[in-house]
Amino acid sequence: MQWSTMVATAVGTVLGVVSTLVADHIRWNRDTSERDREALRTAFTGYLAALAQARDAFSRTEPSPERVGKGHVAIGEHGVYGAQQQLELMAQRPVADMAGRATLSVLDFHDVVLAGHDSDSAEYVHAWRAARENRQALIEEMKKALRRS
Template sequence: MDWLPLLSTLAGAAIGIVATLIADRNRWKREDDKEALRLRLDIYTQYTSTVKVLGETLRALAGRDHPSDDARAFALREAFRESGIATASERMWLIAPEPVVKASNNVFHCLRRICDGYAAGTALGSTEDRAAGKHAAKPPPTCANSCARTSASAPSPNATPAPSTPTPPPRRTHTCGGWTSAPPLRR
């Protein structure tokens, strides 16, 4: 009996099975990465929407007339509790990378300070209100931009680009938790 055709058939079948397993594993990994990205984008969208709605609600409540200062403080704090910002923050803590969590935590505490300021009687559009808004837009005071770094994929801001190639702006992050632009999402 000739064993060569039988061995070549078995070797071909083994190669086919291994190739199929590798292809299935790669397909599963791509689908898993897509699902993780979709989940992160959903959580980022929910958090951003919640922050926007809460900010608008706080400003609207601060601009209304209330029977007393206590009623105003109660309405503001109740709006903060019912906004869903705590749940959105917790979902962010579970899924997002650490720099995004730090940035979202800064936003959460900033909104909390704004709510407490309005509850304490800060008038909408007052000097203190505008100062709080300016403070919220700046990186944390411990940063002083000394921790800023530019990613390797972006050109340095001092480099002169080739005239025919449009240069994207550099992506800067602060390791202390403040972001001047969002981190790139991996695909």
Template sequence: MQWMSLASAVLGAAIGIASTLLADRARWRRDMQDRQQELRRDVYAEFLSALSETRRCLWEAARDSSLPMPERAQMARDAHAQWATHSLRIKVDLVAPKELLPHVDRAYRSMCDLRDAIEGGALYGDAEYHAQRESFHRDLHTLRLEMRRDLSIDQ
């Protein structure tokens, strides 16, 4: 009989330890997922902000027709460099799921195409500028929606 109570006590302790370990593991996994989502949200926000600020600077370069073309081209290049969109794109590539990456690349490429159009002499009133700007806005909008989907934010 004493073996039976000893075995019951050992079995009870083993079940208690196992359930505690399972609960701790589940909590750890949930905490890791929360931290990963927070990291993605921060990197996504930083990248989207940089794209928006770059777009604003590009708009300023395209609007200022009083500047000579080489200076407007330099403003466009500076906007791209100032907001470090390329570096932030690499950060997004590191944390985003692979399904999001084509949208990231499309939005980034559209911003570069807009910059290239301005470097080539396109002004705010030109059809080329408007076509590139609309393409960028469309790709940026799609990227935002996909990022929100990835972060499980209601749309």
């Protein structure tokens, strides 16, 4: 057998192995990215659902001035803090910061409702809008994060 045939066979084999390894590495990276994106999407959805559940529950709460300022207990009962902590572990800083602001705005809404402000009062409307605007800004940042990942 000629040396050129053996060299060509060896080079072809090496190139085949290398191309297979490169293709497997690219596929692994793509799969990992997709899993990470899905985990992030799940964390985002869980946080938003918990926050919405708390906000909706607070809107139906009867006034109770002695409970004003104790929204952290009520919001914890709706799983917001747990979802927020998971989000903080997974998401980048801008999303985590905006989630914190969204949580605080729902806490402010809680206090307005418990203070006895009616749904047509300026305080109630302002707190409701702030919660909605913070949530919307958070959702936009979440969408950007999902596009980047």
